[in-house]
Amino acid sequence: MADSFDFSPGAQVPLSGGAGQTAATQALASVAYRDSPLADISKADSESAASEIKKPKLSLFEPNLGEAFARAVQVRMLGGGRKALIPSFGIEPQIVVEHCLSATRVRKQRDAKLTAVMVLFGLLFLPGVLLWLGSFQLKKMLAKSEGKGVSALGGVLLAALAGVALFFMIKLPFDGFWPIYVRAMIVLPVVGWWWAKQICETTAVAMRSAWSGLLDGGGVAAKIPEAVPQDPNHTSAETLRQNLAKVSAEQRSNVVFYAGPKGILGMGTRWGSWQLAEELRPAQEGTEIHPFRSWDVIRVIHDRLRLLERSPLHTGGFQQPPSVRHWIVVPVGEKAKAVSHPDGTDVESYQVRGHEIERICNEQQFGSGNRHYLGVQFVLWDGQLVITLMITVTVLHETLRIEVTGHALGPVNSLFTAGPSPRTKTVSKVVKFWETKTHNLPLIHPGEVVRLAARAPLTWFPPLLDFLGGKLTLPEPFGLRHVWADKPWRHRFMADDALRAATPVLRTVHSAAMSVLRENGVDTERFDNRSLALSGVIQSVEPKKADEYNA
Template identity: 65%
Template sequence: MDGFGLGAQVPLQGSDGQTAATHALASAAYRDGPVDKILEADNELYKSKVTPGKWHKLFRPDLGEAFSRAVQVRMLGGARAALIQSFGVEPQPVVVHCLAANRIRKQRDVKLTLITLVCGVLFLPGLLLWLAVIQLRRFAAGSDNKRTSFLGTAVLVAAGFLALLVMFRLPFAGVLPTYLRLMLVAPVIGWFLARRIVERTAVELRERWSALLGGGGIGAKIPEAAPRDPGEKAAEELRQNLEKLSVEQQSNVVFYAGPKGVLGLGTRWGSWTLAEELVPQAGKEIHDFRTWDVVRKIHEQLTLLERGSLKSGFPKPTVKHWIVVPVGEGADSVTRPEGDNIVHYQVKPHEIQRICNEQQFGAGNRHYLGVQFTLWDGNLVLTMMVTVTSLHHTLRVEVTGHALGPVHGLFNDKPAAKTKVVSKSVRFWETREVKLPLTTTDDVVRTAVRAPLTWFPPVLEFLGGKLVLPEPFGLRHVWAGPLWKNRFMADDAIRMATPVLRAVHNATIKVLDEHNVDTERFTNRSLVLGGGVQETSPRKADVYDA
C-alpha cells in the first residue's frame, strides 16, 4: 500500500457548486464528431494538437475516443508528470467517465472484432475489394471535380454489377465457386450487423452525453477499478491512481509561470498594494511581530466574510495557505516539491509558517493566503491572493485578483439529431426535414477496422492519430473560456474585490495597532485603495509594460 488508499487522512473538497463544469468536461468522453473540433475550445495560452496517423482517413478517432484516451493516459499514467489543480472542477469524475466511455466502446469493439473475423478475415479477398471500393468512393465524394465524383459513383455501381454477375454466372457446384460467392456476400452481411452494433452504441453514448448536460448526473460504471481479491493488481493500481488524482487535487502547492499567471487560477486582473513604513506610536515602542502574525489575523477575518450586516447571500469562501513555486513561462511540465516537509502533496503547517516569515526576497518559493469563491456552478472561479512581506522597516500587504472563466461553450453543446433538408416529392418548391441515422457508412467502416486494434493503442494511434494535450496540463484551465465577455461574471469578479480588500486591510491595521505601530499612514493608504477599487477595471496585471 502506497498511502493513497481509503485511509489517507486528507480532507477532500466536496463537489457542491461545481457540478455543471465537471459534467460539461465529462460529456466530451461520450461525444462523436471530428476530433479537430476540440481545438476550438483551447484557451489562448494553451493549445492542443491533433497528430494525424499513417492512414488517418481510415483509422481516425472521433472526438470522444481521442479525448477519453488522452485524458486517461495523461491523468492515470504511471510515469505521468504532475498535474495542475482543476479549480471549479472535480477531476476524478471526469476521468471515471472517460474510463466508462472507453469500456462501452471496448464492449462494442469485441462484437465488431468477432464480426470482422467471421465475415472479413475468413473472406479477406472480398473484404479488401470492398474496402478499396469504399476508399475510392470516399476519395471521389470529397473531390470538388464533378468528373472525379461521377467516376466514384460509377465505380461503386460497377462493383455492385460485377458482384451480381459473379453470384449468378459462376457454376453452383464446387468449393471455389461457393467461396467466391461468400467472399462477396459475407462482408456485406458483416457490414449490416456492424451497422446495427455501431448505431446502438452511438445511441447509448449520446444518451449519457445528454444526461450529463441535462443535470441528471448519470453515474459511470467501471468495475475494473474495484478489485475483488488481492491478486487483481491492475484493478488495485487503477484504484490507487484514482485516489492519487484526488489527493493531488487538494495540494497546497501552485505554480507561477510569468505572464500565464498562477497555473490553474486564471490570469491576474488586478493588484492593490498597501506598503508603509513601520513607525511606533508616540511615546511607545513597537512590540516585535512577524509577518505570520499578520497573515494569521487576515485568515481569521477572511473566514468571516459571509457574516455581513445585510443578508446579501455572499457565498462562503474557501481560505487556504498556498506555496507558490516559480516556473518558466514556456515550461512544458512542472515538478511538485518533495521531502520531509511534504505529505500527500501538502506542505506541512510549520514549513508554511517558515516560508511566510523568511522567504520574502531572492530565490525560493513564496507564501500566499488565498480566498476563493466557486460560482456559477463551477463555471467561475474567483481567487484573491494575499501576500505579506516585511523588508527593513516597511510592511507590504499585496492583494491580487485572479479570475478563471467558464468552461468553453463547446463542452455545453447538447447532442443534436442528424437531419437533412430535401424537396417534397409533389410540391417540389417546398422542403421538408428528414431525420438521418446517427452513423454513416464511413463511420461503420472506420469503427470496424479500428475494433481489432483496440487492445493495441500505440498501433492504433500510429495508424489513426491522436490528441496531444497542452502542458502543463490541468482539466480546467486549458479549456477555460473568456470571463470578461460575460457581464454578470465580470461584475461578480469586480464586486468581490472590495469586501476582500477591506477585510485584509482591517485585519492588518488591527494587528499593527496591537503592536504599538502608528497606523495613520496605513489607514490613509487603505482609504485611497478602498476608493480606487470601486472604480477598478480589469487588466493584464501579469504583463508589465517595461
C-alpha cells in the first residue's frame, strides 16, 4: 500500500510551509540542536505516553538531549521496517525530521575533525589518552554520587593525577626515547584537548544559533544535501528522499486511531459530546419518507461546514478557514504499542478512497469495524492549539442519530519553547565584596570536550554508540505532536477558543441535517425541539472527560 505512493517529481526536498503551523513545528525541530541533559525529556512527557531512556554502560559516552532526540526521531520515522506513525496535527513532521538530519550532519562534520584529533593525539599516545579518559570517567561517576564530599572527590583525584604526572615528568631523565615519549604521552593529549575544545566551541555556537533562530521564527533552513541524489546510481540519497516523502504522505492520511480513554490519537481526548437522536416520521400522514442514506446527510453537512468562515458581521471570526475532511476511525486497544493502516485496493498512499468512505458511512454503523466521521479542524496559535470537532450520522431502524464530539490538543510542552541560556558565573568583587559581577563562561566545559572527543570515533558506528552510551526510546504508538502535548485548559484563551468553536459547528450541523430531512419528507418538529434544547445546553459548555465512562 505505502509502496504504491508516487514519489515523482525527481530529487526534491520539500520546503517548510503550512501557514499557521510554524511555532509548534519549530519548537520541536529546535530540540535536535540542543545541548541540554537527556533526562530533561522526561519533564515533557504527557500522561498517556512516556519516553524511555536507556542508561549508558559508560557515562562518558552518554548523549545529550539533541543527540539522542535526533537519532531517535530519524530511526523511528525513516528507519527500515518502521511502524505506522500517528498523524501530527498542528505541525509538519517532515520539517522536524529534516532538522534532525541537518543537526546530525553538523555533528558529523564536527566529529570528523575530532576523530582526526583523536587519531593524531590518541593512537600515537594511547596510554596517556586512556589514563586521562579513565580519570574523567571516574570523575563523572563520583559526580553523580550523593553528597558534596563524594562528588568533589572526583575533582581532587583529577588534580592529584595532574600533580603526579608533573612530578614524574620532572624526575624522569631527559635523554633517551622512552622518557621523551612518556612526557609527550602526558602533555600532548592535553594539547589535543585544547584543539578539540576550539572545534567543539565553534560547533556549539552554530548549534545554539539554530536553536534560538527556530524559536524566534527566523526561518532557519535545514541543510540535508544527502537527500538529493546526484546521479541515477545514488541509491542512498534516493532512499532517504523517498522515506521523507513517505512521512509527508502518511501525515496526509485520512485514517486515525481511537484508543479508548486516550481518545483519537493525535487529536487529543474527547472533552465534549452532543447527540441529537429522534424517530424518523413522515411529515404528512398517509405518506412515506423518501429513501435517503447517512451519506446524503453527511454530504450536505460537509458543504455547509465549508462556509463557516463566512459571517454576516465583519468581526474577525474564523480568520483561518477550518479544514473539513472525511475521516476513517480505526479502533485500537488502550494499551496498544503499534497501529497499522488499512490496506488493499480501497487504499492508496495511506488514504482510503472516496467510494470506500461512502460505503463505511452507510453500512458500518453498528458492531465491529472501522467508522466514518466528518471532521472540522481548527489549527490556531501557530499550531499550538488544535481543535477538532467530529460529526457522525447513524440510522438504526427508524432512529436518526447525529453526534458531534469535541477534541482538543494543547500546546507542546514548555520545555520545547525554552531558548538557550548563556553559561555564566556570578562572583563577588575583590574590593567591593558586597557587590557581585557576572562572567560569561565558554559554552563547552572541559568535561564536555572529553565526552565529545570520546564519542567522535564511534559516531560512524551508531549501534555500538547506543550500546555504550544509552539511547532515547520514543513512546508508542508514536506521533511527534501528541506525545509531548499539554492540556489546553490551563491557558485561558486557548480554552475559550476550544469552547467557542463548538457552538457554530453544532448549529451548522443541525441546520444542514434539518434541510435534508425536510427535502425527504421527514417530520422535523421533534428534531427542531431537540436541536433548540442542545443549543441551550451548549451555551454553558465546559470540558469533561467524555471518553471515561463511569460504570
